[in-house]
Each structure stands twice: as C-alpha cells, then as structure tokens.
Amino acid sequence: MIARDPPLPLAQAQARLLALAPEISVEHRDITQALGYFLAEPLAARRDQPAAPLSAMDGFGMRATDLPGPWRIIGESAAGHPFAGTVGTGEAVRISTGAVLPGGADMILLKEDSAAKNDTLLLDGTAPDPTERHIRPRAMDFGEGDVILPAGWRIDAATTGLAIAAGHDRVAVRRKLRVTVIDSGDELAGSGTVRAWHQIPASNGPMLAALAARLPVETTRIGPVPDRIDALIAAFEAALDADVIVTSGGASIGDHDLIRPALAKMGIEPDFWRVAIKPGKPLLIAQRGAQVILGLPGNPAAAYVTGFLFLLPLLRAALGATRVLPVPVMVPLATPMARGGGRMEFLRGVWDGTGVTLDRLQDSGALSPLARANALVVRPAGADAVPAGTPVTVYLTALD
Structure with missing residues (x-):
C-alpha cells in the first residue's frame, strides 16, 4: 500500500x-500586458540597437586624424535631429548625448575638453583615448536577428523595455x-x-x-x-x-x-x-x-x-519557465541552529541582509512566524547543531 x-x-x-x-x-499577448509571463518562444531582435553610431556624451564630432585641431564648427547633431551632411577635414559638429554621429566623424571630443569661439573649436583638455571611446557603435546592444531572450525567460520590467526596443509589440506566452x-x-x-x-x-x-x-x-x-x-x-x-x-x-x-x-x-x-x-x-x-x-x-x-x-x-x-525550482542561497546564521531530526527541515526565519535569524516558534500550526519570515532555512536530516555565523542553505520566500 x-x-x-x-x-x-x-x-x-x-x-x-x-x-x-x-x-x-500558447497565445500572443501585448508586451505591456505580459508582465510575469514566461516567453514560449525565443525572442529575436527585429532591428539594430542602436540603428546608427551614437554619441555617448555631449561634445563635438570630428575626424580623429585632425587632432590636435583646430576645427571649424559646421552644424549640430541633436537626439532626434541628425546632422544632414558629413564631416570633412578640419570640420566638427556639435553633438549631444544620444545623437547620431555624423558621417565622416569617428571621434567625440568632450565639451569640457574643448573651447569654442564663434565657429572655431580648439582642444582645451585631453583627447579621448581610445579616440572612439565616447561612441556607441551600431548594434552595440543587439543586432537584427540576434536572439535576445530564450524561451522560458520571465517577462519583467527590463524585459518589457528590451522587447519593445527590439521591435516587438506582442510576445508568445502560455495562457x-x-x-x-x-x-x-x-x-x-x-x-x-x-x-x-x-x-x-x-x-x-x-x-x-x-x-x-x-x-x-x-x-x-x-x-x-x-x-x-x-x-x-x-x-x-x-x-x-x-x-x-x-x-x-x-x-x-x-x-x-x-x-x-x-x-x-x-x-x-x-x-x-x-x-x-x-x-x-x-x-x-x-x-x-x-x-x-x-x-x-x-x-x-x-x-x-x-x-x-x-x-x-x-x-x-x-507556464514554460526555464527555472522552475526555487534557488537556494548560502547566508550566515545570526542565531545558533539546534541539532536536526530524521527529516530535512525548513525552518522559518528572517534574513536582514547580514544574517538569518530563526524564529523561536517553529510549530507547523503557527502562522505568526510564517508571516514574520522571509526565508526558509534548510536543516538537513540528522544535522549537527551549528553555531551562529555558520553559512546555511536558505530559500528567500519573497522571491519568485
């Protein structure tokens, strides 16, 4: 029996x-309505991010071969408003963070390392080393066709942003x-x-x-x-x-x-x-x-x-999750743990970021220690008593 x-x-x-x-x-849901779901299929990017080289700082875009200057300022590239022309020898374009790097430019001179008067720009500090230091290259984050998330990945706030940036309005998930x-x-x-x-x-x-x-x-x-x-x-x-x-x-x-x-x-x-x-x-x-x-x-x-x-x-x-079992972590005991019995035990405790304190009441019929707890402390079957400070296996119950 x-x-x-x-x-x-x-x-x-x-x-x-x-x-x-x-x-x-499997169903397809709007990505903004899929928080907490798990991807049923791998998610591949539908575009490059960024789609063109961008400036990572405020400054001036120019040719590195023109160092140490001077340069003639011929225009501006702002986020959402790229410079229409190209940068030639001895020329520079004002550029803001997130703006498209003009054609012909391969260096960003920081604003604080320059001095501009009328249309003339001078080096007034240190040039970037390497010269491409402040440039975000095309497809730096991901390229079109790249698998950015595997099947089974849980959709959270960052995942939502990534999926939208990669060109996805809807994603495949389990109902x-x-x-x-x-x-x-x-x-x-x-x-x-x-x-x-x-x-x-x-x-x-x-x-x-x-x-x-x-x-x-x-x-x-x-x-x-x-x-x-x-x-x-x-x-x-x-x-x-x-x-x-x-x-x-x-x-x-x-x-x-x-x-x-x-x-x-x-x-x-x-x-x-x-x-x-x-x-x-x-x-x-x-x-x-x-x-x-x-x-x-x-x-x-x-x-x-x-x-x-x-x-x-x-x-x-x-629901198709990649990780289904809770993940144990090792944390030190803040209080001693008594000798174990014949079965593996899960003791209710509180993890405060430095150590885990076992609740004094461990009766299975008691709800108050369960409500106070944010951790389940594993005591192996037949374990010897262990002193405070000993690392033990813990499951943090506040996490999914």
Whole structure:
C-alpha cells in the first residue's frame, strides 16, 4: 500500500511532480500586458540597437586624424535631429548625448575638453583615448536577428523595455493557468460565516491562492468542504476544467483524512504520497487526465512550505519557465541552529541582509512566524547543531 511506502526525498518528489506538468497552449499577448509571463518562444531582435553610431556624451564630432585641431564648427547633431551632411577635414559638429554621429566623424571630443569661439573649436583638455571611446557603435546592444531572450525567460520590467526596443509589440506566452484551491475540514469556517468556538477561519485556501497569484493564474476557491467523501467528490467534479487542483488538509492517514479515499472512489490513484521533509510530510500527487491534483497538508506552515516547494514549481513548469525550482542561497546564521531530526527541515526565519535569524516558534500550526519570515532555512536530516555565523542553505520566500 502507498501508506507503507517510505517518504520520497525532496528532489525525487519534485522531479516526479514536474514530470506531470500539464501542457498549456500558447497565445500572443501585448508586451505591456505580459508582465510575469514566461516567453514560449525565443525572442529575436527585429532591428539594430542602436540603428546608427551614437554619441555617448555631449561634445563635438570630428575626424580623429585632425587632432590636435583646430576645427571649424559646421552644424549640430541633436537626439532626434541628425546632422544632414558629413564631416570633412578640419570640420566638427556639435553633438549631444544620444545623437547620431555624423558621417565622416569617428571621434567625440568632450565639451569640457574643448573651447569654442564663434565657429572655431580648439582642444582645451585631453583627447579621448581610445579616440572612439565616447561612441556607441551600431548594434552595440543587439543586432537584427540576434536572439535576445530564450524561451522560458520571465517577462519583467527590463524585459518589457528590451522587447519593445527590439521591435516587438506582442510576445508568445502560455495562457493563464486555471487553478482551483479546495479547503477541506469540519473544523473550518468560511469567510463571513458565524464560527463556533471549536472552529477556525479557513485561511489556507486564501494563503495558497495568494501564493499562486505570483504567477499568471486564474484561481477559483472551493470550500471549506466538510469531511465527507461525497462532498469531496463533488468538489473535485466542480473543478473539472482546472489545470491544477490544490487541496489543503485531509491528505494524511487519519480517520478524517479523506482526500485519498475520495480519489480512490473516483478511480484515481496517487502517483506518490509522503515526502521526507518537515513540515509537509503528508503530500499527495495524482493526475486526472492532463489535470494535476496536489494534496497539501492542513497545518498552515506545512501548507505554505509545500506550496513554495511544490505548487509554485509545478505552475512555473506548466507556464514554460526555464527555472522552475526555487534557488537556494548560502547566508550566515545570526542565531545558533539546534541539532536536526530524521527529516530535512525548513525552518522559518528572517534574513536582514547580514544574517538569518530563526524564529523561536517553529510549530507547523503557527502562522505568526510564517508571516514574520522571509526565508526558509534548510536543516538537513540528522544535522549537527551549528553555531551562529555558520553559512546555511536558505530559500528567500519573497522571491519568485
């Protein structure tokens, strides 16, 4: 039985999940409406940038062979208003930053290194070395046909500017993912309902929906769903059009943990169940056609940690991201870390730019340390106690 299978190591469980990522169709979106999406195709430049040699400074354009001058000033080249003629021997053109370098010119003499009187220009400082130092050559940034971004690159503010500069108004991306989040448990009370003393607000569903909202998704919430197999089956059936279903609670083996029995009644067997991490051991992965079902634990810290380590990577993979797993960094401990247990642990902590401080409360049912934290500190299984100042592996949760 699956319940008796040993928990999978984290990397193996992530690989098994990512292999199930659904294939999502490609659409073309206005680049200004594609923030946060991932390129579905490599992006090639449709023009040179710059399209002609430009001045990087204010000064004068001339021939380097005419040094040390003097020169006769014959006109001006301003940004958006290039000089119409060419520069001949002994001639110079006033030029501003970003303006097109006139034909015949191959040097920019800085304004502060020159002295101009009427139409005569003299060297009054140091000539550029090398002489082309202040010139931005044609296609310095990119040339027409150059692949400027690979498929899978996430579109951010700088990417938006680059795509537009390269001649693209629209880009190919995967359509928004449809994600359904199901909260389950008799102890949960939905927003706006009257709670009995023995109930708690259903906070995991909104938390997981907020986590998924970092990415291009359309999220639907169902629940809280009572601890009845028929109610859970109805919830799953209501989410037939979702690309991903993520549940919170009911994924363990207690008498009231009914996610697996409900799926079994629907003829769905988990791909795997249980991962060797803490918090987050009872984690279930299943598939219904192309739809992926991700069953997360009910304890809030466990739901968040597994959402960070499994839900977000799954969504990134389906959306075509190049990097799907969170990237670890090494940072020093600001506080000591006690000896580890039998599973890899993810401790909530705060990274302040110099060190990471572990929260004193690490219970998987506690939300306050999770809200305070901006880092998950990895404590390997069976790790010895380590003193403050020791570099440790950390995942910064504020990053995507």
